[in-house]
Amino acid sequence: MERNNLLINLKDIHFSYPGPRKVFEGLNFQLRDGERVGLIGPNGSGKTTLFQIIMGLIKPSSGVVELFGQPMKDEKDFRRMRLKIGLLFQDPDDQLFSPTVLEDVAFGPLNQGKSVEEAKGIARETLDSLGLKGFEDRVTHKLSGGEKRLVSLATVLAMRPRVLLLDEPTTGLDMETTERLVDILNGLELSYIFISHDMDFILQTTDRVYGMVKGKIVSEEEAVPHTHYHVHGFGRLPHSHSKAQGIPLGEAGHNESDNAGVANGGGEPGMKRTIKMRQMEKNQKGTVRKVSASGDMGRRIREMGLVPGVEIQIQGRAPLKDPVAVKIKDYVLTLRNDEASFIFVEVDD
Numbered sequence: 001m002e003r004n005n006l007l008i009n010l011k012d013i014h015f016s017y018p019g020p021r022k023v024f025e026g027l028n029f030q031l032r033d034g035e036r037v038g039l040i041g042p043n044g045s046g047k048t049t050l051f052q053i054i055m056g057l058i059k060p061s062s063g064v065v066e067l068f069g070q071p072m073k074d075e076k077d078f079r080r081m082r083l084k085i086g087l088l089f090q091d092p093d094d095q096l097f098s099p100t101v102l103e104d105v106a107f108g109p110l111n112q113g114k115s116v117e118e119a120k121g122i123a124r125e126t127l128d129s130l131g132l133k134g135f136e137d138r139v140t141h142k143l144s145g146g147e148k149r150l151v152s153l154a155t156v157l158a159m160r161p162r163v164l165l166l167d168e169p170t171t172g173l174d175m176e177t178t179e180r181l182v183d184i185l186n187g188l189e190l191s192y193i194f195i196s197h198d199m200d201f202i203l204q205t206t207d208r209v210y211g212m213v214k215g216k217i218v219s220e221e222e223a224v225p226h227t228h229y230h231v232h233g234f235g236r237l238p239h240s241h242s243k244a245q246g247i248p249l250g251e252a253g254h255n256e257s258d259n260a261g262v263a264n265g266g267g268e269p270g271m272k273r274t275i276k277m278r279q280m281e282k283n284q285k286g287t288v289r290k291v292s293a294s295g296d297m298g299r300r301i302r303e304m305g306l307v308p309g310v311e312i313q314i315q316g317r318a319p320l321k322d323p324v325a326v327k328i329k330d331y332v333l334t335l336r337n338d339e340a341s342f343i344f345v346e347v348d349d
């Protein structure tokens with residue numbers, strides 16, 4: 001049994017590529033059994049590099065990598081662990097190398113010691129589960145970008161890993177395929193870390209969000225600068241404010257896809273329809289129907305009183321990333337726009 005259920009334990013990791021810029025300066029990170037973690041951060045902050053260090057593909061200049069409770073000393077240690085940890089590369093062309101899809105997906109199970117027939121069986125089953133039935137004999141390098149990403153995911157899942165590391169799994173996937181991926185991932189009993197810039201996806205598939213900031217990993221509350229105003233009644237509830245205002249996280253905490261995930265969109269005039277809160281007009285009233293954020297963000301939104309059934313009114317709404325002010329009962333709250341995205345509200349058409 002792993003010590004303290006720690007599947008991944010990174011201690012005081014320092015790393016630089018050749019050149020003066022440091023990528024990690026004393027990074028610490030732990031993944032426990034059953035945890036589902038999202039990792040956000042600006043381009044070039046070191047997210048992909050972190051996965052490569054976990055997999056032993058690059059070596060830190062100092063610090064300790066422990067996997068499944070064991071310190072990794074050499075390539076032999078990492079090789080054993082790579083059978084239990086599945087890495088989805090950011091670029092599918094780094095993942096796929098066999099002539100056909102079936103060979104690529106069967107490669108992992110074969111490597112784990114399965115017979116050719118067993119490995120092909122697992123490969124077919126995995127392809128089916130990802131909606132890729134009929135792709136077995138397709139030539140890997142001729143697949144579309146999205147197809148390549150799904151086949152890459154199949155190569156990883158076919159190894160039945162204990163831990164999944166997915167580096168931007170939704171890039172290039174259409175909305176329907178992304179939704180299927182959300183369902184698949186939510187159905188897996190696995191621990192995982194996802195790197196993504198797609199906050200909708202992260203919130204639907206993870207319980208906790210971390211950010212990569214200045215060579216370290218910090219919790220989502222510190223990583224995503226935010227403000228919310230509160231009045232007395234809510235102010236007594238536990239909440240915390242960012243200590244990291246001004247950290248250049250770029251678009252990491254935001255999502256511009258106004259139409260993504262809208263439930264019951266459209267609808268006939270005079271009917272009720274459900275839209276995201278930030279699509280509401282100034283002064284428009286509505287009833288909170290669903291809050292889809294989970295983890296720390298979900299808790300914070302619930303603490304603010306935005307729970308299903310509550311009547312709200314939009315006080316002010318600024319375009320794009322600026323906050324949405326919303327009135328609940330007699331209180332006015334201001335939410336970051338990406339928080340507002342995950343609150344679905346029933347409004348009259």
Ligand SMILES: Nc1ncnc2c1ncn2[C@@H]1O[C@H](COP(=O)(O)OP(=O)(O)OP(=O)(O)O)[C@@H](O)[C@H]1O
Binds near residue numbers: 041043048049
């Ligand atoms: N092989 C390499 N040699 C030199 N520098 C590298 C190499 N790979 C990455 N870097 C640099 O290290 C930094 C971290 O890169 P990394 O790919 O880990 O970032 P990332 O957070 O995954 O970014 P993105 O969101 O764009 O994928 C970047 O400044 C990048 O230019």
Ligand SMILES: [Mg+2]
Binds near residue numbers: 047048049
């Ligand atoms: Mg990357």
